[in-house]
Amino acid sequence: MKPEERGPYLQSLLEQKSTGEVREYFASLHPSDVADLLEDLNEDERLWVLSILPTELASESLAEMEEAEHPGELLTRLDPDRVDELVAELADDDAADLIGELGPEEQARVLSTVEGGDEIQELLEYPEETAGGIMTRDLIAVPSGHTCGEALDEIRRQAAEMEDFYSIFVTDRNGNLRGVVSLQDLVLAQPGTPILEEVEDPPALVSVETDQEDVGRALSRYNMASIGVVDPLNRLVGRVTFDDVIDVIEAETTEDILRFAAVSDEEEVRGGTREAIRSRLPWLIANLGTAALAASVVWYYQDTIDAIVTLAAVMPIIAGMGGNAGTQALAVTVRRIAVADESLTERWRVVGKEVVVGLVNGLVLGGILALAGLFLAGQPMYGLVVMMAMWGNLIVASFAGAFIPIFLESLGVDPAVASSIFVTALTDLAGFFLLLGLASALLL
Amino acid sequence: MKPEERGPYLQSLLEQKSTGEVREYFASLHPSDVADLLEDLNEDERLWVLSILPTELASESLAEMEEAEHPGELLTRLDPDRVDELVAELADDDAADLIGELGPEEQARVLSTVEGGDEIQELLEYPEETAGGIMTRDLIAVPSGHTCGEALDEIRRQAAEMEDFYSIFVTDRNGNLRGVVSLQDLVLAQPGTPILEEVEDPPALVSVETDQEDVGRALSRYNMASIGVVDPLNRLVGRVTFDDVIDVIEAETTEDILRFAAVSDEEEVRGGTREAIRSRLPWLIANLGTAALAASVVWYYQDTIDAIVTLAAVMPIIAGMGGNAGTQALAVTVRRIAVADESLTERWRVVGKEVVVGLVNGLVLGGILALAGLFLAGQPMYGLVVMMAMWGNLIVASFAGAFIPIFLESLGVDPAVASSIFVTALTDLAGFFLLLGLASALLL
Known part of the structure; x- marks a missing residue:
């Protein structure tokens, strides 16, 4: 089906209110495509679809919706148990983006019930346009005393819950970064080799306060798929991945073009x-x-x-x-x-x-x-x-x-x-x- | 040393013409930083530095130089044996970019001597702003009949020469794509599992003729680190990675802003x-x-x-x-x-x-x-x-x-x-x- 035929087809399914067919249809699509379809529905339809979709697909689609469509507000209208399920499936940075849209009271209400609310709260405390504001805390960190074989076992344990990790961070007992190693190099190395023999210095690191534009510049300059973020004590606290950076570059470009033409950067390109x-x-x-x-x-x-x-x-x-x-x-x-x-x-x-x-x-x-x-x-x-x-x-x-x-x-x-x-x-x-x-x- | 102190320090080393110290100094830097320093040197200094640096660093630095500085022209002035060495170290897409800058006669001369010249020639035949023009042919492809364990062995063989591959393409005997699998999933799978049980449909593919802007849109829409490129017979012929896409987005943004202000997009932002x-x-x-x-x-x-x-x-x-x-x-x-x-x-x-x-x-x-x-x-x-x-x-x-x-x-x-x-x-x-x-x- 061509992308432009999806909307009308979905409308026909919605009119029939056939839960099974809607579920099945959405399950065949990528969350980014589901998000596009959701954006064309009215609020009641959105809520209904989000309540019947498989949890993982629903949460990822919510995360892919345009900010201008205020996906976070849907969280305040869904059943609280469903909100818990959805937020639990989300990556922490996506959860923080959605919950960050809400007013202080609603934020507190959602955060008090969901699992991992404290960690999301911490992310929300960083200013929005800094490394802290766009990073995820989900990363693979391996102790610097491990061998490559032990590290692979450790990664198998940690990675089960993670989508893509790109690089493996090696940290000492204080949480300070000792270097990075790619999964590729670990797989190619002899299992008994100490991991410190395989690590490299990352070409760049950023701090939680680094402006998001500078994060993008560092990652793009050194062609890194992900970049580590450290706190003021130099402990590794998160990472920013290339896809966040592409979003930042797009947002900053829009901001530059709008400012150039003297349009306030609060105006959403798709706004009213x-x-x-x-x-x-x-x-x-x-x-x-x-x-x-x-x-x-x-x-x-x-x-x-x-x-x-x-x-x-x-x-x-x-x-x-x-x-x-x-x-x-x-x-x-x-x-x-x-x-x-x-x-x-x-x-x-x-x-x-x-x-x-x-x-x-x-x-x-x-x-x-x-x-x-x-x-x-x-x-x-x-x-x-x-x-x-x-x-x-x-x-x-x-x-x-x-x-x-x-x-x-x-x-x-x-x-x-x-x-x-x-x-x-x-x-x-x-x-x-x-x-x-x-x-x-x-x-x- | 702060980035702005690097230039003066290098000048002092160049005045002493001390090969050892210049080599040692550059060896401590990332190719992107070396490229920046090269851009501030005159042509004779550039040629001298490129002739004394370790081959891999020299070739990667050349690839990272700004197009406005015409790094390709340096290839016509270096010793032909050195050119062969440098081009052999380059990724094929970087080699095509450098050689593509030259006139037809010089292109033919360089391509006739270097190893892999035919493959670079093929890349040069795609229009510059298409998927074919920005893709690399270096990718990991595993036969669809393999088990996960066999696939890992195959990857170890193919990956020795490659920097980052992000995803593993699984192809049938005709070269048609059967799906993609991440190294992560392979490492987590049981070695005896047929690889076809682990593959997924990629969220998007592009054809060699796809406009580079659309390649970027697909990759960024689906948060992919690399996207496969197929020829008109639907055979997998290359891939485009996120770092190329970031470069495309930057170039297209510059083009949009300049056009908006009625500046011809042939004008380089750093031009004269x-x-x-x-x-x-x-x-x-x-x-x-x-x-x-x-x-x-x-x-x-x-x-x-x-x-x-x-x-x-x-x-x-x-x-x-x-x-x-x-x-x-x-x-x-x-x-x-x-x-x-x-x-x-x-x-x-x-x-x-x-x-x-x-x-x-x-x-x-x-x-x-x-x-x-x-x-x-x-x-x-x-x-x-x-x-x-x-x-x-x-x-x-x-x-x-x-x-x-x-x-x-x-x-x-x-x-x-x-x-x-x-x-x-x-x-x-x-x-x-x-x-x-x-x-x-x-x-x-």
Whole structure:
């Protein structure tokens, strides 16, 4: 069955309320696909399906649902015994994500009844966007005194309950990490070899407080499937796996693109109308202020426009092209900061590069516009003013597009907050000032 | 040593030209860190370091270098015997990436001498952005007739040369995939169990022609560490691992953000000035045309501006706010298309949502501006014109920001080409037309 046929088929099953067939149908699907189908159902249907599905499938599907669909809230409406069953089947990090959505009282109520509630509670205490907030405590740890054979027996014991562990952590009696070893190397080694002869230093470790973006950077830099997380006493307390990192990268990308366009990062891409209005209106109102500033420059030069009314037609060209060039420089610089590991000195050189780009592109665009102006208006001086305004504004635009994010980064502020809206406001201001100021000085 | 101290320390070692110390220093680092250091050296230094490093470290570091630094070209300047050694150590996909950078003649020359050249040649024949272009042919495949114990022996044989294999593919005599099994499950199983009792259907497979973005989507959707790649005859020919997918996601994100800001996706984020000018100037020149169109509306209404010159100051506010609201709607919609699996019907509903957002935000902003206009100019009719223009332009902006990318997607065009520049051009045009048209009809 094609993915788009699944929904209608499910609807026909739901109408018949045939528990057996619904169960059987879902059992043939991956939890991620079940989650997609659940997202298209109404709340009563979701609750009914979750109550009849095999527990493992129900809990994994719940974990795969989009955050925007608030899967955690379903836990408050299901039968408490069923909630216990579902939470017991979940990986601890998935359980923490679901329960973390609830209000404090509901959290306490769910956590007090479920098995392992204390451990989930501990995970909930780490801030959401840190290694602690995304890690799982389920990992394979083998004592450093073991041989490879003993380690394999230990792994067989520990791994029975675990989906994928990727690497095996070797710890001493204080819980400090002595190294990692892959199952592959253990299987290939002689059973009698001490495990410490097979361990390697992991290429990177992170601490519980590490920002999730940095966790992703370390894991992706060293091509690790999972990365260990240590507490302030350097004891191994969890691990983050590549699939969490892929989710983080997706979320951070969305955040960067939305911020770039001045949309609050609280807006869910799949969110509703009300949320969209709430998240965007404050930015637009703030921008009304900066736009008024640009408008006041025009207001100030009213007499100039009154004398040469065609300037009103040139104004948006100068301002708009500046906005576009500034947005280009901003996008490249913000992205460069996000992906390239560079020193601050190297970064500042980017500003120089962008100014040169602005100088060249501004000269070309200014030249084209001057020729057009000369052709239309027949006045060389008019062409010169237009060219100088365009040239100047492109230099301002390129400088601002590169300088602002690098400056913010050097202050420790996320450079992605340098949204294109504010660069555009600046290039409007500069463009009007250059064009009208030069015109009033040279043409009147 | 902190990462930023590595460069200066290496420079001091290079000045002394002490082979032993340079080797020893690099041997303590991860290939990704060596790659970073190599990127800061000049070509002669790079070649010298690559010739003295242990072969495995040299080849892995070469594979980790940024594409923008053209590591492949180093292969054409190294001693041919050394090239053979380095390529022999590389994973086949990394070798194909490096050799793929070279011109056809150099490719043929390198491939004719190195071991396994034919296999690298085969990988090079797949388009770069497909599963075939990013996959490796190195994988563990076990005959479906084996027991778990026999399979483990087979894996020990095949895995000696391989870094990480994540899953074990089980194939029949025609090379068709019968299922996958994890090393973990094999180790836990009784040695005498037929392997077919332990295999599972993989949650997804891709074909050699699958676009790399879809490969990433499948792997991330089903949390797979590696995904099998099949040829048109459904034979297993390779696999793509999560680390390749993370690289793809990063590259695609950069592409989306740059396109959003109308920067050609050929521009490398870390590229030089000349490349930046070449990649951005064509977009700016194209936009000069759209800006001229908006300017012509102003030109057409010259008499209106001549009569009420303060309109020139209001123009950029109406146009600018429309541009910002359009950019917001565009960013959210483009990102929604990128991350959410939705039917086209669901997508079209997004246009409706955005129009409502525009209606509400436009009314609020128009209201604020009308009150300011009333206060400053004291004319109710003037306030009404300003309000209606703002309101109308925000509706146009929201509609365009959502409609354009969804329309492009429905035509099979990448919605990310709907750059903010063109939405801004449209809102300039609509803003000027609404403001000046209404003013000329109602105020003159």
